[in-house]
Amino acid sequence: MRTLIAVLLSCFMLESIAQEIPMFVGTYTNKGSQGIYLYMFNTEDGEATLYSATAAQDPSFLARSKNGKMLYAVREQEKETAEVSAYTFDGDLLSFVNSQPTEGGAPCHVAVGQKQPLALVSNYGGGSLAVFKLDENGALGEKIQLIQQEGQGPDKDRQEASHVHSAFFSADEKHVFVQNLGTDRVTIYRVAHEKDQYKLVEESVISTPAAGGPRHLVLDQKEKNLYVLLEMKAQIAHYTKEKDTWKLIDTLSINADGFTGENGAAEIKFSPDLKFLYASNRGEANSIALFSVDKSGALLKKSVYSTEGKGPRNFNISPDGRFLLVANQSTDDIVVFKRDLNSGEIIDTGKKIEVSTPVCIIF
Numbered sequence: 001m002r003t004l005i006a007v008l009l010s011c012f013m014l015e016s017i018a019q020e021i022p023m024f025v026g027t028y029t030n031k032g033s034q035g036i037y038l039y040m041f042n043t044e045d046g047e048a049t050l051y052s053a054t055a056a057q058d059p060s061f062l063a064r065s066k067n068g069k070m071l072y073a074v075r076e077q078e079k080e081t082a083e084v085s086a087y088t089f090d091g092d093l094l095s096f097v098n099s100q101p102t103e104g105g106a107p108c109h110v111a112v113g114q115k116q117p118l119a120l121v122s123n124y125g126g127g128s129l130a131v132f133k134l135d136e137n138g139a140l141g142e143k144i145q146l147i148q149q150e151g152q153g154p155d156k157d158r159q160e161a162s163h164v165h166s167a168f169f170s171a172d173e174k175h176v177f178v179q180n181l182g183t184d185r186v187t188i189y190r191v192a193h194e195k196d197q198y199k200l201v202e203e204s205v206i207s208t209p210a211a212g213g214p215r216h217l218v219l220d221q222k223e224k225n226l227y228v229l230l231e232m233k234a235q236i237a238h239y240t241k242e243k244d245t246w247k248l249i250d251t252l253s254i255n256a257d258g259f260t261g262e263n264g265a266a267e268i269k270f271s272p273d274l275k276f277l278y279a280s281n282r283g284e285a286n287s288i289a290l291f292s293v294d295k296s297g298a299l300l301k302k303s304v305y306s307t308e309g310k311g312p313r314n315f316n317i318s319p320d321g322r323f324l325l326v327a328n329q330s331t332d333d334i335v336v337f338k339r340d341l342n343s344g345e346i347i348d349t350g351k352k353i354e355v356s357t358p359v360c361i362i363f
Contacts, residue, residue, distance in 0.1 A: 019044045021319070022051075022089070025327070025334065025353075026062040026073060026360035033356035035059050036073060036087075036094065041363070046323050046336045048353050054094045056085065060359040061107075064089075066114035070138035074107040074121060075099075082107050084121045084132070086140045100140045104128040109166040113173050116191060118198060120167040120176060127162025129178055131200055145200060151183035155211045158232060159183070165215045165231075170223060176200055181213040181231060206246050208237050216268050218277070225297030227268060227277065229254075234263035234281045236291075238299060249298075254279040254289040256304040261285060267314045272321040276344035280312040280326065288312060288326060290344050308335045308348055316361040323349075327358035334358050 023041040027033040035056030039048040059073035071087045071094060084107060085099040104126020111120045117134040131145040153159025163182035170177070176189045185207060189200035208214045212230030214237075219226055226239040226246055234254050239246040254265060261284030268279045270293075277291040277299060286307050291299040307315075309328025317324050317339065324337045324346050334353040337346035 020049075021363060022068075022091070023048060023325075024062055024064070024071060024362050025355055025358050026059045026362075027355065028058050028060060028076070028329075028357040028359060029056075030058075031332070031356045036062070036071075037355055038094065039353065041318065041323075043318055043320055043322060046338065046349050046351055048334075048336070048351075052093055054087070054096075057081075059085070061109050062360050062362050063110045063112045063119075064362055065112060065138060070097075070112075072110050072112055072119060072140075074102070074110050076106055076108055079103070079105040079123075079126060082123070082126075084110055084119065084130075084140060086138060088138070097137075097139045100132060100143060102126075102130045103143070103146050104130060111167050111169060113169055115173045116169070116193070116198065118191070120169075122164045122166050122178070124163050124165055124181075127164055127180070127182060129164050129167055129200075131198075133198060144198060147178075147189075147200060149178075149180055149183065149185075149187065151180070151185070153182055153184045153211060153213070155213075155232065158213060159211070166217075168217060168219075170219065171221075175203070177217060177219075177226075179214040179217060179228070181215055184208045184210055184212055184214065186214055186217065186228060204244070204246075206239065209233065209235070209248075209251060212237065215265060218268055218270055220270075220293070220297055221274055227299070229265050229268040229279055231265045232263060234265040234283075234285065236268065236277075236279060236299065238297070240297065252291070252299055252301060254281050254287075254301075254304070255285055256287065259285060266312060269315065269317060271317060271339075271344060272319065273341075278315065278317075278324065280307065280315055282311050282313065282330075286310050286312060286328075288315060288324075288346075290346070292344065302343075303345060305337075305346060308352075309333050313358070314360045316363065319363055325353075325361055327361050329357050329359055332356050332358070334361065 104123025106125030264282035311330030
């Protein structure tokens with residue numbers, strides 16, 4: 001009998017452990033944040049428990065390796081102190097490995113290859129993309145390229161110069177898509193690889209709607225549909241691929257009908273099943289929009305929700321798709337929404353994670 005009870009208790013403990021997954025939060029540190037926060041997120045009830053904090057300066061954007069053993073963070077500061085750092089994660093704590101200067105001001109995004117040993121850092125202030133080789137242990141190796149983009153856009157206040165905002169790998173990691181808010185362009189690079197040498201080679205450029213300010217993008221599973229989030233217009237520019245050319249099909253607002261206030265679109269993500277698309281808007285909207293995606297890739301706006309806070313800089317969806325969490329930078333909290341797997345609709349759970357200036361959430 002005791003053996004049976006022990007087995008049942010063991011099973012219960014394993015099930016409880018399996019319900020909690022690590023969740024990392026990147027922040028700005030000008031209001032008292034310590035740096036990178038690790039929470040244990042319960043995928044059953046949406047509760048988050050603070051587990052540890054790692055001291056870092058302005059680690060605004062984070063990325064994890066495929067095996068989850070490495071975490072990378074930018075230090076979003078002026079060129080003289082801007083850098084990207086690598087940490088190991090043993091399932092319990094983060095440990096600093098090394099850092100490299102990004103050679104450009106205000107690095108605001110980092111992407112890490114899951115197949116290619118590369119880290120891509122977008123220098124918003126410097127208008128450049130820094131490319132780093134990763135060592136076998138995941139440490140940051142040498143900078144192999146600094147791609148300086150040039151140009152301006154029609155908005156003289158926001159687009160006075162090049163502002164590289166993000167870079168994303170294609171699924172096979174043979175291409176990289178780089179978004180430049182300052183020039184209204186998405187530049188596509190081929191990842192050239194010979195022996196141990198890597199280089200990004202420019203292949204083509206997509207001109208996005210004028211004064212839109214491309215910030216982030218997502219591709220569908222077959223990479224036939226491309227969705228570019230335009231920060232300044234709070235729109236999604238939908239492109240389809242025809243042979244080797246991306247053709248603009250539609251431009252959709254992420255705001256509620258009738259909204260006329262200030263915009264600041266920030267993040268765009270697919271649901272795990274790729275049936276729904278979400279996009280956040282800051283400014284005076286403080287909202288997150290839900291779109292359904294049909295078989296052709298066309299978007300239909302279903303709902304626009306309040307983020308129950310201000311400055312929704314970033315959001316993420318739990319790996320099982322059951323929760324959507326929004327980082328409200330201006331109100332120092334992360335709001336937890338319950339997500340309907342069938343309809344995509346989200347409902348505020350009433351749960352909030354109090355954290356100073358949250359900027360990025362990753363699982």
